[in-house]
């Protein structure tokens with residue numbers, strides 16, 4: 416497996432793959448088994464798999480964790496190689512952007528970003544849609560793999576591909592969790608001691624709401640309030656239920672319901688997200 420830092424070098428390698436299917440797994444690195452599941456799927460479904468490892472400054476807000484985001488390239492390369500990836504693409508910020516202030520952005524519509532993470536993190540999804548577009552153009556991938564962990568991101572990328580006629584098949588991948596339910600995340604490395612117990616409250620709250628719905632509770636307020644009780648001790652950013660197909664607010668007549676939570680975990684205020692169909 417090769418680790419490539421330059422766009423032109425990657426393009427040369429891609430030229431050599433003529434006629435072959437190319438899978439792309441876009442990541443910010445600090446790879447864990449969640450990323451691993453995407454890589455495995457890509458290796459199964461494609462002749463050639465590229466894992467991009469790029470902490471994208473354009474999708475971080477000014478007070479967010481861009482500088483301290485974990486960067487573990489050597490470990491990432493080992494895992495990606497073990498899983499059968501062909502290339503890690505790890506460009507520098509300068510290689511990807513000549514000037515982030517004067518950048519042509521891909522901007523998802525207001526209706527898709529005025530809620531959930533888009534509302535809490537202004538500009539975040541412009542940054543995501545822009546970098547993903549660049550990666551699609553650079554790699555000319557056949558398929559690209561995204562985790563349902565970032566459900567709003569997946570929704571926005573699918574919409575972008577449809578709206579802008581990208582010739583890429585988007586493959587959604589289920590959330591990988593620890594045995595006790597905690598969704599794997601690169602940011603879990605920020606959690607120390609007691610913080611992990613608080614972090615676990617996200618999946619507990621989602622599972623509880625799922626149980627309630629199984630028992631016939633269909634009242635949105637009641638479902639959210641019950642989940643909120645479990646989240647006590649964390650700083651809840653949002654808890655919402657949407658229709659997973661449209662990402663519109665869930666109506667009690669909708670069959671499918673996706674509950675999404677974002678919460679900051681003290682004392683470091685690590686921001687975690689999780690979601691589940693309930």
Ligand code: AMP
Nearest residue numbers: 442443444449561562564565590591599
């Ligand atoms: P990130 O490196 O956090 O930007 O994530 C890169 C990709 O991996 C995204 O498509 C995420 O949704 C996906 N991902 C992250 N964590 C998980 C997880 N626990 N299970 C499945 N996919 C994940």
